[in-house]
Amino acid sequence: MRAGIAAVLGVFALNGIVFGSWAPRVPALAAQIGAAEGTLGLSLLGASTGMIAAALLSGSLCARYGARIMVLITAIAGCAVLPVLGMTQSPLQLGLVLVVLGVAVGGLDVAMNVAAVTAIRQSGRAMMPVFHAGFSIGGLLGALGAATAVAFELSPLRHLSIVAVAGAVITVSFSRWIPVEQLRPEAENIGPKRSLVKRPVLWLLGFIALCSSVAEGASVDWSAFFGVHQRGIGEAAAALVYAGFSISMAVARLLGERIERRWGAQRMLIGGATLGAAGLFIAVLVPVPAFTYIGFALAGMGLAYGFPVALELAGAVGRREDGGGGERELGFVTTIAYSGFLLGPPLVGGIASVTNLAVALGITGVIALAIAPLALLAARARRREQQTSQQAVQALHTR
Template sequence: MRTRAVPVFVVFLLNGIIAGSWAARMPSLAEQIGASPGVLGLVLLGASVGLAAAASVAGRLCARFGARVMILVSAVAAGSLLPVLALVTSPVQLALVLVLLGASFGVFDVSINVAAVTVIRRADRPLMPVFHAGFSFGALGGSLAAAVAAGHRVDLLRYFTLVALVSLAVTAVVIRFVPTAEPATGALRERGGLDRSMLRRPVLWLLGSVAFISAVVEGSNGDWSALFAVRERGMSEAAGAIMYSVFCLAMGVVRLFGERIQRRFGAIRILVAGSLLAGIGLLMAAIVPVAWLTYAGYVLAGGGVAFAFPVVIELAGAVGRRSDGTGGEREIGFVTTIAYSGFLIGPPMIGGVAELTNLSVAVGFIGVVAMLMVPAALAAAAARRREDRGRRTQTEPPRDYAHTENRG
């Protein structure tokens, strides 16, 4: 199992490194293009539009070509686009580059999750949070590297070029070891994208709503935490970059122990508790103007939101599993598309609230939004139970659910 799981963990790590590397340099990018919070929020729509658009077709691409191929293509594209960020000189140029970068990440994210589901089914273990810990630690490493680069005044072009070269080298080494299910053929291939059957399944919409709220919280923190620390708490750019680092560190540590926690408490309990913890942490960061308490608030927020996305993705893959043990690509793509609309809405929403008030109010607002995962998770559990009752006479194995809601 380890020989299959390690390469997938590495590509999750790489995904996080690339994401954390550019998100933490947002203050420098904002200064480079001369953008106010409101304008920057609109610019960030570019990445979110690319994410959502690509995720909507990524499941079909994985079903047709296999996850390994799509990981290779998207990882190379994402890494290669990083240096281009350093060359933009206007908000419009940055937005266009972010559309392409977001599209690369949309395919990258779906394909690594499809590969992770393949490993989980073969190992029969709830490993999705552990894989997503790889992303969190990667984002942590990327943001720490960004902090060091900012502290030493390394220019953006040199920094992004170095990250790109490292990411391409890692991709070249690890890609051939990434396991993948056989691509769909025949009728199954034709059903590889979004279809009306999924649109009529409440469980997928409700799982997507949990992922959507999680994406609003996670995306807003990724894009705005450094700027919040610099402009509202008076920190240096290097210290501001560390704000996102502590968020990622907390998320990564919690996810690393995710298998044990998930087996012990079940999906619904950890989603509800995490939602409340994330909300409390962001409200504390927004209300109390003390630097160490701001860091503590982001630690709570990172730990609280840690389980939402991986647990939901694992469940989405489970509801799409076919009798032969394959499938789930479409469902993962569907739920991920809903989630990425949260990345589409969250950052510009923060920018708009900050433009009308300030970033402290905007961060507090996201804390309130985080708590909405509680009713969404409870509703998703109820819908899943109804769907399970309706499918008891069918042959779909129930194993994928056992790890995610036992005793939950």
């Protein structure tokens, strides 16, 4: 099982490396295609659009063909598309390529989380936050690689081609060890299929992941900018605000298994939401640069658990009696969550344009805090669903 856990960690890290490699090259890509800020923003929406389009379908494909095959296909596809970004010559081309890349990355995201749920079931360990720490670490490695490429004056095409080749090698090396559930042939016929949209627990878990993604995306996109323009921190020093957020999130996720084993998923979500919101409130309410670093570091720690734990619980509520299942449920929750990455940046930017960035990030803190009551409602909805299922089974046995 250690090989399976290592393989899933490797896939999470690969996804982070892919994201961390192309995102820092956006300025170079913008210069390459001659795009202004507004036009570039429309092009960048392509990635989020592709991810949302792929998420729901990927859950069903994983249920039919297995996570291992889907990880292999989507990871290779993402690596193949990555260098094409360096060949684009217009905003339209960049947007279309990002749609395709978003489809591949979105499919990989769902498949690797399905594989993570399988690894959790087979090992009996609450490792979902740890797996997501692999993504965070991969993102940092990708960003460091991008910085190195810029320092050596590598074009986006050459840099992303190197990343693509390395990513393909990693994919092929790890894919054979990705855990696969051994289901009975008749597993798909066990029990009636419940409509996903009629299950309140899935909507609540989706909103938890949505709030987490909005708050996380806002912190990633605006933390350094906030440090420069609201607290007068220099650009180089402000980069450390984002670094502190990312590192504290990665560390918190690495400790996630121990914390979840001790406190449970519900307390983990409530405590994380409270800490994350408090961090954002500290950053925007205390006009002292030192508290900007402290606030965003606390926000990173608190927001570390919302998204991965929501996905873990989605897999759990979809588990069948034979031990399998959860792929469709996980894809449904992921689809809702991805809309946060799409809506978050323009939401914060729009509020900031009407008021200021401090107010916008403060509202983001309120959104993060909303995870706490949503976690309580989700637990209640899950218990109600379990009681309904038990009553239905009892009714069948009494006939």
